Amino acid sequence: MKEKLDTRRIDRRRFLKLGAGLVGAAAASAILPTRQPKAFLLPEKVQSEVRKPMEGFITAPQAAPDKHFVATDGWIYIPPPAVPPYHPDNMAPGLLTTYIFGFRDVTELGDDTGKIFAQKMKAQLVSPIFWIDQEADFTLKLTNLGLQVRPDLIDAHTVHFHGFRNAIPIFDGEPHSSVGVPIVRDLTYFYRPHHPGTYMYHCHFEETEHVHMGMVGPVFVRPILNQSYTGRQFAYNDLSTEYDREYVILLNEIWAESHWSDSHVQLPEWSDYRPDFWLMNGRVYPDTIEPNGGGTDLATGDLIAPSGRPELQYQPISSLIQCNSGERVLIRLINLGYEEQSMKLTGLKMRVVGRDAMPLQSPTGEDLSFLTDVVSIGPGESMDAIFVAPEVSSMTRLLFHNRDYSRLSNGGGSGYGGQMTEVHIYPAGELGPQTEPNAWATV
Numbered sequence: 459m460k461e462k463l464d465t466r467r468i469d470r471r472r473f474l475k476l477g478a479g480l481v482g483a484a485a486a487s488a489i490l491p492t493r494q495p496k497a498f499l500l501p502e503k504v505q506s507e508v509r510k511p512m513e514g515f516i517t518a519p520q521a522a523p524d525k526h527f528v529a530t531d532g533w534i535y536i537p538p539p540a541v542p543p544y545h546p547d548n549m550a551p552g553l554l555t556t557y558i559f560g561f562r563d564v565t566e567l568g569d570d571t572g573k574i575f576a577q578k579m580k581a582q583l584v585s586p587i588f589w590i591d592q593e594a595d596f597t598l599k600l601t602n603l604g605l606q607v608r609p610d611l612i613d614a615h616t617v618h619f620h621g622f623r624n625a626i627p628i629f630d631g632e633p634h635s636s637v638g639v640p641i642v643r644d645l646t647y648f649y650r651p652h653h654p655g656t657y658m659y660h661c662h663f664e665e666t667e668h669v670h671m672g673m674v675g676p677v678f679v680r681p682i683l684n685q686s687y688t689g690r691q692f693a694y695n696d697l698s699t700e701y702d703r704e705y706v707i708l709l710n711e712i713w714a715e716s717h718w719s720d721s722h723v724q725l726p727e728w729s730d731y732r733p734d735f736w737l738m739n740g741r742v743y744p745d746t747i748e749p750n751g752g753g754t755d756l757a758t759g760d761l762i763a764p765s766g767r768p769e770l771q772y773q774p775i776s777s778l779i780q781c782n783s784g785e786r787v788l789i790r791l792i793n794l795g796y797e798e799q800s801m802k803l804t805g806l807k808m809r810v811v812g813r814d815a816m817p818l819q820s821p822t823g824e825d826l827s828f829l830t831d832v833v834s835i836g837p838g839e840s841m842d843a844i845f846v847a848p849e850v851s852s853m854t855r856l857l858f859h860n861r862d863y864s865r866l867s868n869g870g871g872s873g874y875g876g877q878m879t880e881v882h883i884y885p886a887g888e889l890g891p892q893t894e895p896n897a898w899a900t901v
C-alpha cells in the first residue's frame with residue numbers, strides 16, 4: 459500500500475477500500491516468512507520516549523471543563539400513527555420508536571468514567587441547552603462513546619458552534635479543515651464569545667446524516683449588559699431587549715425512513731428527503747407541552763424522565779411557554795432542520811429584535827426591530843422575538859405553530875401534531891419566577 463494514510467480523511471468508502479487492502483495484506487502475510495523486518499520493532503527505550511508528551515507542546519487543559527458532553531446513539535419516542543415499515547422501528551427497545559445520534563451533558567458525573575461510558579446509546583433529542591457569558595472563557599469537553607447499534611461505523615463526532623466567529627480552526631468542529639473526535643477519545647473546545655445572541659451547535663462529521671439523526675442543540679451568549687443590572691436580563695446589549703422569561707425552541711424534522719435505515723445498516727438516498735414528523739425541541743405536539751425532564755440521576759448517570767411520561771426520557775426539553783400578564787417573554791427560535799418553516803403566534807404580535815445572533819440595528823444604531831405574528835426561518839438560522847403578555851383574568855392559552863397545516867400532523871395522521879406548542883398566560887403575579895431557560899414556574 460503506497461497511498462499515504464491520512465486519518466483525517468477516511469470516509470466509509472475509503473475505509474472499505476482500506477479494509478480490502480488489509481485483508482489482502484493479511485492473506486499475503488500468511489504465505490510469506492513470519493520473521494518481521496527489524497524496522498517494525500522499536501527498541502524499548504525508544505518506545506517509552508515516543509509515548510512521552512513532547513516539551514513545548516500545548517497539552518490538554520487539566521482543569522475540569524465548564525461542560526462535558528458525550529456523543530453517542532440512542533432511541534426516542536415519536537407517537538403513532540405508524541409509517542410502515544419505518545415507524546415505529548422494530549428494533550426500538552421498550553416504549554421507544556426511533557433511532558437517533560446525539561449528545562448528552564455528563565458534566566455532573568465529574569470524572570466517573572464508569573457512569574459516563576454507561577451513557578452509550580442514551581443520547582437525547584434535542585441536545586442539551588447551554589449558554590456562555592459574553593467575554594467569558596468557556597471550555598466544552600467532547601467525548602465520543604461510539605455508536606452501540608452501529609459498531610461498524612467508525613464515525614468521529616464534533617461540536618460545531620454554528621455562526622460563532624471562531625479564531626482557531628481546531629475549535630470550530632469542522633472536521634474537513636481541522637479534527638473530529640475519534641471513538642473513546644476526547645477533545646476540549648475553547649470559546650471566548652464577543653457577540654451575544656442565539657446560536658446553535660451541531661456535529662459536523664458526515665453532517666447530512668449526523669445533523670438529521672439528531673446531533674443538534676441550542677447555545678446562546680448572554681450580553682455583558684446583564685452584569686450591569688443585577689437580576690435583569692437582556693437579549694442583546696440594548697435596554698430595549700429586556701425580558702422576564704426565556705424559551706428556546708429548536709425546529710427540526712424526522713424522516714422515518716432515514717432513521718430506520720441507520721438502525722438497519724442501510725444507506726438512505728438523501729435527495730429523496732421526505733420528512734414524516736416536524737419537531738420542537740425533539741418532540742411533536744401534544745408532547746411539546748409535556749413537562750421538562752428531571753435532570754440527571756447522579757446514582758446511575760441516566761436522564762430522569764418527565765413526570766408521568768417515561769417514554770420521553772430522552773426528549774427532556776419542554777416547549778410550553780408560560781408567563782404572567784405584563785411580562786416580556788423572549789423566544790429564541792432556531793431551525794436546524796432541512797426545510798424553511800413559517801411560525802405563527804396566534805392573536806399576538808411579537809417584536810423581532812435579533813436574527814442570526816445580530817441585534818436588528820443599523821450600523822448607525824437605528825432600530826430595525828419589527829412587530830409581526832409570523833416569522834419565517836430557514837435551516838441554520840436563528841431569531842430572537844419578544845412579546846408582551848396581555849392582561850388576562852384567568853389562565854389563557856394561545857398557540858405558537860407552523861403555518862403549513864401539513865406540518866401540523868404526525869405522520870400524515872388525523873388530529874393536530876407536529877410543530878405546535880401553547881402559550882399559557884396567567885393573571886399578573888400568579889407564576890413564580892423562572893429559574894432557567896424553558897423551566898416551568900410554580901403556579
Ligand SMILES: [Cu+2]
Nearest residue numbers: 615661663668
Ligand atoms: Cu457526529
